[in-house]
Amino acid sequence: MQVQVMDHPLIQHKVTLMRKKETGSTDFRNLLEEITMLMGYEITRDLPLEDIAIETPVAPTTGKQISGKKLGIVPVLRAGLGMVQGLLNLIPMARVGHIGLYRDPETLEPVEYYCKLPDVQDRDFIIVDPMLATGGSASAAITLLKDKGVQNIKLMCLVAAPQGVQRVNKDHPDVRIYVAALDDTLNEHGYIVPGLGDAGDRIFGTK
Ligand code: PRP
Ligand code: URA
Numbered sequence: 001m002q003v004q005v006m007d008h009p010l011i012q013h014k015v016t017l018m019r020k021k022e023t024g025s026t027d028f029r030n031l032l033e034e035i036t037m038l039m040g041y042e043i044t045r046d047l048p049l050e051d052i053a054i055e056t057p058v059a060p061t062t063g064k065q066i067s068g069k070k071l072g073i074v075p076v077l078r079a080g081l082g083m084v085q086g087l088l089n090l091i092p093m094a095r096v097g098h099i100g101l102y103r104d105p106e107t108l109e110p111v112e113y114y115c116k117l118p119d120v121q122d123r124d125f126i127i128v129d130p131m132l133a134t135g136g137s138a139s140a141a142i143t144l145l146k147d148k149g150v151q152n153i154k155l156m157c158l159v160a161a162p163q164g165v166q167r168v169n170k171d172h173p174d175v176r177i178y179v180a181a182l183d184d185t186l187n188e189h190g191y192i193v194p195g196l197g198d199a200g201d202r203i204f205g206t207k
Pocket of ligand 2: 131133190193195196197199
């Protein structure tokens with residue numbers, strides 16, 4: 001199974017707070033943004049740098065800046081929205097696309113209802129969605145981007161089931177997956193166990 005579990009103590013602590021059933025929407029949203037920032041720090045480690053001549057108040061010097069890499073963040077609606085701001089805090093120049101998918105409660109198959117993307121030419125993308133359960137939604141979102149010509153895609157999730165990781169590995173072996181937690185399994189309704197429940201409902205206070 002190809003997946004990078006981000007086991008930094010701050011991430012692990014915050015995931016535990018998010019899992020607790022008594023954690024309310026405001027805390028849940030804030031924790032998700034904080035964890036996304038912590039994960040984003042690591043996920044962006046391979047961004048290319050270039051030298052730039054600058055002057056400090058004391059002397060001229062050479063600094064580093066991120067060289068013209070075009071980045072896109074794509075949340076899978078709805079729950080992925082909760083991870084956008086955390087990445088934008090780190091990469092304010094990134095463009096944001098949206099892919100609307102919901103899981104049919106009977107078949108667990110993803111149903112597409114929205115897609116709006118920035119210019120994909122030479123742009124690398126990070127797809128964000130807190131939950132990777134059967135992997136159907138993530139796999140469909142990746143296929144959608146690839147069909148538009150996107151070549152470099154990373155998938156960033158909060159909690160994954162092994163079944164979801166295996167599905168994305170099989171369908172898209174070129175896509176690197178980053179998660180904060182790899183859980184045990186799925187239950188008969190396709191929910192991650194132990195998981196954290198329905199991420200969209202917990203973010204937006206719906207039921
Ligand atoms: C959730 C979650 C993922 C999907 C994961 O979305 O945010 O997109 O389920 O399940 P899968 O790996 O089995 O496809 P949901 O369909 O509940 O929609 P929502 O975000 O609008 O609540
Ligand atoms: N979607 C969720 O929000 N939670 C799960 O456990 C599985 C899919």
